[in-house]
Amino acid sequence: MISLNKLLFCLLFSSCFVLSRTNYSYGSEKDANKICYATSKDTAISGMLKWYFKEQLITNKIETRITFLRIAKLKKGYELRIGTVDSARTKSFLSSKKEKVSGFMRHGNNLIFLFGKEIRHFFSCTDTKSKFSFFGQQRQAERGKEPSAHTIHEPIVYVYKYQNGIITLIDKGRFSLLN
Structure with a gap:
């Protein structure tokens, strides 16, 4: 006994x-693949998103696309990178990325995934959480399994600098959006 x-x-x-x-x-372990819904704490970020999506409406069909926003700390201020990927290519785009998603939000009908440790300075995480299937392949790559090979093209990325509540567009082009 x-x-x-x-x-x-x-x-x-x-x-x-x-x-x-x-x-x-x-x-919990059961919720490990769920991502928290975030709300913006900053009006300058909301204004930048409004301008970005207005610009995207002119050049793209954004209803079939998913947007990614990454915020990183600079010596003075923050760097914001935003880009949009066709929803059919999202899984292959994420398969080579090592960064973990920090949250998601909606701006109108647009789905935005948030990346970077600095997100917490600009967004609040709510109790609402959701699971998204295209992050499954990213998590497999993190565990050491190689995802299937894909040709990956970086989207057009808008690079902004945020300093003292002011956001300035620095550049626009095919830059790395996520690490």
Whole structure:
């Protein structure tokens, strides 16, 4: 018969193992692939998104596209990179990327995925979480499995600088959107 001490030790050990495998940014193991819905805390970012989508309407059919926004810290201010990928190519676009998604949001009918540690300065994560199938292949690549080979083309990326509440367009071209 198993002693009470051994039973408690086994339960404690197994719960520590489960906790060590939990992804805390998403909650429980079951929710590990879910991404939190974010809301903007900054009116300048909202204005930039409004201008960006107005520009995209002129050049692209954005209803079949998904937008990615990455924010990184600079010595003075922040760099914002935004680009849009056709939804049919999203999985192959993400397969070579190492960055993890920090959240998602909607701007009108447009779906935007947020990347970068600095996102938390500009967006608040809500209790609403969703799962998106095209992030599955990205997670396989993170675990050491190679995704199938694809020809990947970077989208047109708009590079902005954010400093003291002002956003300035720096450049536009085929730059790396995500790492």
